Amino acid sequence: GESVGLHLPTLSVQEGDNSIINCAYSNSASDYFIWYKQESGKGPQFIIDIRSNMDKRQGQRVTVLLNKTVKHLSLQIAATQPGDSAVYFCAENIPPRRGGYNKLIFGAGTRLAVHP
Amino acid sequence: DAGVIQSPRHEVTEMGQEVTLRCKPISGHDYLFWYRQTMMRGLELLIYFNNNVPIDDSGMPEDRFSAKMPNASFSTLKIQPSEPRDSAVYFCASSTRQGASYEQYFGPGTRLTVT
Numbered sequence: 001g002e003s004v005g006l007h008l009p010t011l012s013v014q015e016g017d018n019s020i021i022n023c024a025y026s027n028s029a030s031d032y033f034i035w036y037k038q039e040s041g042k043g044p045q046f047i048i049d050i051r052s053n054m055d056k057r058q059g060q061r062v063t064v065l066l067n068k069t070v071k072h073l074s075l076q077i078a079a080t081q082p083g084d085s086a087v088y089f090c091a092e093n094i095p096p097r098r099g100g101y102n103k104l105i106f107g108a109g110t111r112l113a114v115h116p
Numbered sequence: 117d118a119g120v121i122q123s124p125r126h127e128v129t130e131m132g133q134e135v136t137l138r139c140k141p142i143s144g145h146d147y148l149f150w151y152r153q154t155m156m157r158g159l160e161l162l163i164y165f166n167n168n169v170p171i172d173d174s175g176m177p178e179d180r181f182s183a184k185m186p187n188a189s190f191s192t193l194k195i196q197p198s199e200p201r202d203s204a205v206y207f208c209a210s211s212t213r214q215g216a217s218y219e220q221y222f223g224p225g226t227r228l229t230v231t
Contacts, residue, residue: 043222106159
């Protein structure tokens with residue numbers, strides 16, 4: 001597999017700097033959010049998630065911030081490394097109405113390019 | 117665990133031919149998803165199954181596309197007849213209960229080229 005190609009927004013950072021990737025989501029009813037990382041030739045891989053009753057969650061070198069007022073999500077990567085170079089997707093979970101199932105909707109993605 | 121397995125990894129076919137993509141989800145996962153990824157449209161959900169039953173196929177582009185899940189360990193996505201605009205990377209993903217986490221585990225994808 002390949003990641004989405006040439007027309008994604010790109011964030012270029014120097015190795016060792018912190019990276020911030022932003023995402024605007026669409027549905028105010030969304031109750032859960034995930035960040036995925038997709039390296040070239042691979043499928044998306046889970047990084048971190050956050051529920052809508054939280055505004056911040058930290059993992060190893062990564063932090064996700066959620067601002068429900070403006071429907072904005074961000075992923076912060078500390079001390080960015082060359083191995084962090086990939087396409088990053090946010091996804092929102094839209095809960096069902098009156099029964100039914102949850103639905104995970106993916107954003108368009110942002111390419112992170114880490115330069116030595 | 118081997119993760120989600122997809123085959124083939126690459127498929128090149130001529131317009132009008134039938135294409136079958138295969139997926140083996142992670143053992144114990146009861147949800148299976150088929151996605152298509154293109155530069156123009158990003159990652160799109162085509163269809164998903166719960167306990168082998170199709171739940172939401174609203175993302176299937178048209179009648180040329182069909183998906184089956186005959187058992188808990190196998191699913192197929194078929195395109196008949198294929199067209200050049202079907203060229204994309206097709207991902208299969210699986211997950212367990214949609215409770216505390218909605219994390220989906222993706223396979224490596226099948227890159228389809230229709231000439």
